[in-house]
Amino acid sequence: MGKVFVFDHPLIQHKLTYIRDKKTGTKEFRELVDEVGSLMAFEITRDLPLEEVEIDTPVQRATSKVLAGKKLGLVPILRAGIGMVDGMLKLIPAAKVGHIGLYRDPKTLQPVEYYVKLPSDIEERDFIVVDPMLATGGSAVAAIHSLKTRGATSIRFMCLIAAPEGVEALKEAHPDVDIYIAALDEKLNEKGYIVPGLGDAGDRLFGTM
Numbered sequence: 045m046g047k048v049f050v051f052d053h054p055l056i057q058h059k060l061t062y063i064r065d066k067k068t069g070t071k072e073f074r075e076l077v078d079e080v081g082s083l084m085a086f087e088i089t090r091d092l093p094l095e096e097v098e099i100d101t102p103v104q105r106a107t108s109k110v111l112a113g114k115k116l117g118l119v120p121i122l123r124a125g126i127g128m129v130d131g132m133l134k135l136i137p138a139a140k141v142g143h144i145g146l147y148r149d150p151k152t153l154q155p156v157e158y159y160v161k162l163p164s165d166i167e168e169r170d171f172i173v174v175d176p177m178l179a180t181g182g183s184a185v186a187a188i189h190s191l192k193t194r195g196a197t198s199i200r201f202m203c204l205i206a207a208p209e210g211v212e213a214l215k216e217a218h219p220d221v222d223i224y225i226a227a228l229d230e231k232l233n234e235k236g237y238i239v240p241g242l243g244d245a246g247d248r249l250f251g252t253m
């Protein structure tokens with residue numbers, strides 16, 4: 045079963061408070077999400093494998109470490125996922141970025157894929173699917189399914205805030221996918237918003253309230 049990791053670093057928790065606050069305007073909200081994207085990228089890459097290489101410092105020959113293993117791919121779910129990508133790329137600039145766009149069919153309420161563009165070397169990458177909010181889990185489940193059908197074998201999911209309902213849905217549908225979050229909130233309300241949450245992440249990022 046996929047594991048859930050809560051990033052409780054004080055800087056992440058501090059910034060998340062201002063992200064949640066309804067008094068925080070679009071500019072500051074976007075900056076904070078970007079910063080938390082960087083901090084979460086730092087945490088999620090803790091277990092990346094390293095290998096030793098020989099280099100020459102200005103003083104002498106030395107053995108030192110560089111990243112080994114598969115290359116990374118980031119996949120924001122459109123549109124709110126985009127808000128976290130630049131922050132993540134500041135720490136892992138060599139990562140390639142794919143995009144998956146989904147909308148919810150008003151009749152069936154099921155996510156429908158309208159856009160997918162991924163790096164061509166899918167099998168050779170470890171993917172991090174990113175969306176600030178894991179609410180019902182519908183979009184995350186569908187996006188990860190979409191990545192898997194195209195050949196991805198190593199996938200993690202990262203978000204700012206998760207509802208217990210979304211975590212359960214994602215664990216159930218993709219037990220091989222670990223989930224990385226900054227906060228696990230109380231529940232979903234009748235409109236599908238996470239409580240207490242932060243409102244609509246996309247609207248707050250792009251000023252479309």
Ligand code: URA
Pocket residue numbers: 124177179236237238239241242243244245246
């Ligand atoms: N998507 C959001 O942006 N916010 C929520 O609370 C739930 C889903």
